[in-house]
Amino acid sequence: xxxxxxxxxxxxxxxxxxxxxxxxxxxxxxxxxxxxxxxxxxxxxxxxxxxxxxxxxxxxxxxxxxxxxxxxxxxxxxxxxxxxxxxxxxxxxxxxxxxxxxxxxxxxxxxxxxxxxxxxxxxxxxxxxxxxxxxxxxxxxxxxxxxxxxxxxxxxxxxxxxxxxxxxxxxxxxxxxxxxxxxxxxx
Numbered sequence: 001x002x003x004x005x006x007x008x009x010x011x012x013x014x015x016x017x018x019x020x021x022x023x024x025x026x027x028x029x030x031x032x033x034x035x036x037x038x039x040x041x042x043x044x045x046x047x048x049x050x051x052x053x054x055x056x057x058x059x060x061x062x063x064x065x066x067x068x069x070x071x072x073x074x075x076x077x078x079x080x081x082x083x084x085x086x087x088x089x090x091x092x093x094x095x096x097x098x099x100x101x102x103x104x105x106x107x108x109x110x111x112x113x114x115x116x117x118x119x120x121x122x123x124x125x126x127x128x129x130x131x132x133x134x135x136x137x138x139x140x141x142x143x144x145x146x147x148x149x150x151x152x153x154x155x156x157x158x159x160x161x162x163x164x165x166x167x168x169x170x171x172x173x174x175x176x177x178x179x180x181x182x183x184x185x186x187x
Contacts, residue, residue, distance in 0.1 A: 001025075001173060026169055031060055031125035039155045041141065050151040051077035062124035062135055076118055080142075080149060121153075127165035134161045 005020040028036075034057065037043075045053060054061070054074045063069030068076070118140050124133045138153040174181050 001170075003177075024173075026131075027129040029126040029129050029131065031057075032127050035060065035123060035125060035136070036155065036158060039138075039153065039158070041152050041154075044143075044150040044152040047077065047080055047149050047151065057123075060123045060125050062122045064122040064135065067120060067122045067137075068118055073118070073121060077151070120156075127162055128169060131165060132168060134165060136161050 001024045003022040003024075005022065006015070006017050010016075038045075038053070051074065054070070054077050058070040058074060061068075061070035061073055063072070120137055120139055122135055122137050124135050126133050136158055137156045139156065140151065140153055142149055142151045170181065
């Protein structure tokens with residue numbers, strides 16, 4: 001946000017249009033930077049890293065209705081167990097030499113049922129420093145391979161939360177200043 005302050009200068013009866021400006025760039029909250037920065041598969045964490053992340057950010061997890069609480073998320077991360085059904089199938093045709101190979105890895109029904117509760121979770125964090133908190137839902141993802149499991153989360157529509165927080169900040173400034181606001185770039 002840029003405030004343009006048009007001072008009349010030394011001559012009180014004439015406009016000077018000095019165009020003094022004051023710029024305000026809101027700082028993101030530490031929580032927003034942490035969660036938004038860890039979003040996506042490219043930020044996958046090992047089981048111990050994920051459990052540590054959840055433990056360090058336990059207060060951010062909002063146990064909304066139908067969603068796990070922070071304590072449940074931590075317990076799941078610490079005690080995660082996945083059983084998988086693996087099948088390898090190979091078929092060959094001697095007539096034309098065609099080969100068909102398939103490899104299928106599926107979590108067993110018990111693992112799927114156990115993880116159903118952790119399909120999504122919610123966090124409640126401020127977008128801007130010292131600002132209001134907003135609920136953001138996230139999808140929990142995991143992959144079990146070669147005796148290891150990796151976790152990551154995908155925030156659901158964080159751009160809408162950012163837009164709502166920005167609108168709230170603009171309203172707060174508009175109400176506080178009592179002057180019209182203009183959208184655009186100062187010339």
